[in-house]
Amino acid sequence: MYPALHNCKQRSSEMELHRLAPLLLVCLCMLLPRAHGSRKLYVAYLGERKHGHPDDVVASHHGTLSSILQSKQEILDSIVYSYKHGFSGFAALLTKEQARQLAELPEVISVQPSRRYKTTTTRSWDFLGLNDKVPSELLTRSRYGDDIIIGLIDTGIWPESRSFNDDGYGPVPSRWKGVCQTGVGWDRGNCSRKIIGARFYHAGLTKEELKADYLSPRDARGHGTHTASTAAGSAVEAAGFHGLATGTARGGAPRARIAVYKSVWRSAAGAGVGTTATVLAAIDDAIHDGVDVLSLSLVVEENSFGALHAVQNGVTVVYAAGNSGPAPQLVRNTAPWVITVAASKIDRSFPTVVTLGNKQQIVAQSLYYEAKNSSGSTFRLLADGGLCVDALNGTDVRGQIVLCAAFQSPPFLLFPIALSNVLDAGASGLIFAQYSMDALDVVADCKGIPCVLVDMDMANQISNYMADASSPVAKIEPARTVTGEVEAPAPKVAAFSSRGPSVNYPEIIKPDIAAPGASILAAKGDSYALLSGTSMATPHVAGVVALLKALHPDWSPAALKSAIMTTASVTDVRGMPILAQGLPRKFADPFDYGAGNINPTRAAEPGLIYDIDPSDYKKFFGCTFKKSVQCNATMLHGYQLNLPSIAIPDLRHPITVSRTVTNIGDFNAVYRAVIESPAGVRMDVEPSVLVFDAASKVITFQVKLSPLWRLQGAYTFGSLTWLNGQNTVRIPIAARITIHDFYADVS
Ligand SMILES: *[C@@H]1O[C@H](CO)[C@@H](O)[C@H](O)[C@H]1NC(C)=O
Ligand SMILES: *[C@@H]1O[C@H](CO)[C@@H](O)[C@H](O)[C@H]1NC(C)=O
Numbered sequence: 001m002y003p004a005l006h007n008c009k010q011r012s013s014e015m016e017l018h019r020l021a022p023l024l025l026v027c028l029c030m031l032l033p034r035a036h037g038s039r040k041l042y043v044a045y046l047g048e049r050k051h052g053h054p055d056d057v058v059a060s061h062h063g064t065l066s067s068i069l070q071s072k073q074e075i076l077d078s079i080v081y082s083y084k085h086g087f088s089g090f091a092a093l094l095t096k097e098q099a100r101q102l103a104e105l106p107e108v109i110s111v112q113p114s115r116r117y118k119t120t121t122t123r124s125w126d127f128l129g130l131n132d133k134v135p136s137e138l139l140t141r142s143r144y145g146d147d148i149i150i151g152l153i154d155t156g157i158w159p160e161s162r163s164f165n166d167d168g169y170g171p172v173p174s175r176w177k178g179v180c181q182t183g184v185g186w187d188r189g190n191c192s193r194k195i196i197g198a199r200f201y202h203a204g205l206t207k208e209e210l211k212a213d214y215l216s217p218r219d220a221r222g223h224g225t226h227t228a229s230t231a232a233g234s235a236v237e238a239a240g241f242h243g244l245a246t247g248t249a250r251g252g253a254p255r256a257r258i259a260v261y262k263s264v265w266r267s268a269a270g271a272g273v274g275t276t277a278t279v280l281a282a283i284d285d286a287i288h289d290g291v292d293v294l295s296l297s298l299v300v301e302e303n304s305f306g307a308l309h310a311v312q313n314g315v316t317v318v319y320a321a322g323n324s325g326p327a328p329q330l331v332r333n334t335a336p337w338v339i340t341v342a343a344s345k346i347d348r349s350f351p352t353v354v355t356l357g358n359k360q361q362i363v364a365q366s367l368y369y370e371a372k373n374s375s376g377s378t379f380r381l382l383a384d385g386g387l388c389v390d391a392l393n394g395t396d397v398r399g400q401i402v403l404c405a406a407f408q409s410p411p412f413l414l415f416p417i418a419l420s421n422v423l424d425a426g427a428s429g430l431i432f433a434q435y436s437m438d439a440l441d442v443v444a445d446c447k448g449i450p451c452v453l454v455d456m457d458m459a460n461q462i463s464n465y466m467a468d469a470s471s472p473v474a475k476i477e478p479a480r481t482v483t484g485e486v487e488a489p490a491p492k493v494a495a496f497s498s499r500g501p502s503v504n505y506p507e508i509i510k511p512d513i514a515a516p517g518a519s520i521l522a523a524k525g526d527s528y529a530l531l532s533g534t535s536m537a538t539p540h541v542a543g544v545v546a547l548l549k550a551l552h553p554d555w556s557p558a559a560l561k562s563a564i565m566t567t568a569s570v571t572d573v574r575g576m577p578i579l580a581q582g583l584p585r586k587f588a589d590p591f592d593y594g595a596g597n598i599n600p601t602r603a604a605e606p607g608l609i610y611d612i613d614p615s616d617y618k619k620f621f622g623c624t625f626k627k628s629v630q631c632n633a634t635m636l637h638g639y640q641l642n643l644p645s646i647a648i649p650d651l652r653h654p655i656t657v658s659r660t661v662t663n664i665g666d667f668n669a670v671y672r673a674v675i676e677s678p679a680g681v682r683m684d685v686e687p688s689v690l691v692f693d694a695a696s697k698v699i700t701f702q703v704k705l706s707p708l709w710r711l712q713g714a715y716t717f718g719s720l721t722w723l724n725g726q727n728t729v730r731i732p733i734a735a736r737i738t739i740h741d742f743y744a745d746v747s
């Protein structure tokens, strides 16, 4: 059923790395380039493909390279990937001088070094209103995403996971043109009616970087299995992490088909590595194969022409915003044509009771569970380890619980150091004081000792008790799982979620949307794990896109994004504004969560759509991909693109922004504008009433933003909402009044 992939290069390198068989050695010597001299991997972009047959596109790439390389052999040695389906371009090993020469050729739009990049449940879907026990209308009407194909560009997949069981699935959709590429620990039988395709890409990575992974679509790291099962895992009863977060694990579109594009590899140190070249190769193939939505939980180069071509081919591209929050301006993957996803925290927590010797109880958070060989929850001596960043050899803490405090540094950085120092010193427990990072996975593996997170106030209480007691003791009990509104406010934007504004596209609000991404339970290997990150939020959006696409097959990627954004929630379950966790905690704004937290049920019937013809992107962002000399100064402003958001980074005089909405609800509908102006800005909408009927389905309106003050200001935020009886169509607005260009106030 699966066409074999006749790719000598892939096979040969796999041979070389794993010495499976000497069969294709000839092929290997010819095609596997030896790294020599100072050649590096570059990615050349040639724009839209201009030839009908992929072979002709490849021939044209060889033609281009023949201008700078002498022989056919040199070309074959140099070229690593030809991008020939969704767009034209190639990845090639070149010297710096050759890359410069290549960039000067008229047919070449850009040449960039291939950069390294990194990767950044159960309850979350119930929280979003998609419960399969009481199936939501969206789930049943979309037939659980049946026949929608979600492509995951990630670390591969673990096909044995119960989440990818294909029992009861119909045949693979006939439009599918992908392959099942075999390799180490992966044969044709590992593809199924659930995992309908699998490929892998490793060009540009060294043997050293690949040796800790399977040279195949198999996932050694667990990240890709987690994201795939979040987007499209079949329902699995009684999943959990050592008794925590138990329930039915399933993906957002539990019947959708999965196509695996492994482009991130597990390094010996356990981190993920990949390159621009491999991600582009994956996107090019995914366009060819016929995926409907691509989910990329990784941070890649901004200049994402691959994603642009995917969108032009009708593929919705969903990217992680990155995990660099709460600092501003670090949001990544911000191209206007993709959906950039922030991470929110759901209404689940893992309270862990710490009892002090004076009977005072403190409720910490942890993923501590009673291991079989654990010494149980008993009172132990408490020791103060200070910051715990240095070895604790000054103090004898064997068998004791150590209190450590990370006052300023992100706990992501300090916790592992503190844990390692505390373990080295022979301690039997760790109480770690920090500001909230909403990422419990740092405490998921504490090598058998209980480790809990507390805030500064709790740490202070413990310190006070320690100062008073002659021999202070504490007891840590295993964590419990608590869900529902009675606990902390939810959703909240997670502290680690990267924040806007976008440096590359300031005339666009980024991120676009927030989705659950903190302590998400999903498949990892044969079991289930809680992971946090915008990596976990991204497949939530991909799953929702799959459901919406099943319901509305004719919607463009821009329409799907519009539906998701204009229906997002900006208030929590109690109607309070959504908070953004960080330093300090505050009300969330569009640079934290874009349009808000995703609301799948409402997204199914958005009323109005802000659509974009994919060819429009070029009118606005031609300079993005072109050599600077070709940039057209008359290019339109990014804020004129018909996005479901408006950002004006330099408001010095009144600016009028145009938007067009398409009515996709009842023919006869009247919408009225509800305006919430950003502080310091006057906002006028014309017309302020939109009257739709059978003849008039598309209406353009103007939003005029006028500065009320003259100052070098910070961003303020507002919104424009179109209301009729049934629908609330809201877009976020960000504006900054300025006087000078590039004026920083960071003193
Ligand atoms: C996947 O293939 C391997 C052999 O390469 C086999 O051992 C394993 O059982 C297969 N798994 C599934 C789910 O078919
Ligand atoms: C701890 O021990 C290490 C290695 O023995 C030593 O280098 C370091 O200075 C010691 N630190 C303290 C605070 O004593």
Ligand SMILES: *[C@@H]1O[C@H](CO)[C@@H](O)[C@H](O)[C@H]1NC(C)=O
Pocket (backbone or CB within 6 Å): 619, 632, 633, 634, 635, 636
């Ligand atoms: C620059 O853009 C404007 C507006 O889109 C267009 O009319 C003009 O022809 C373009 N010029 C060049 C040199 O591409």
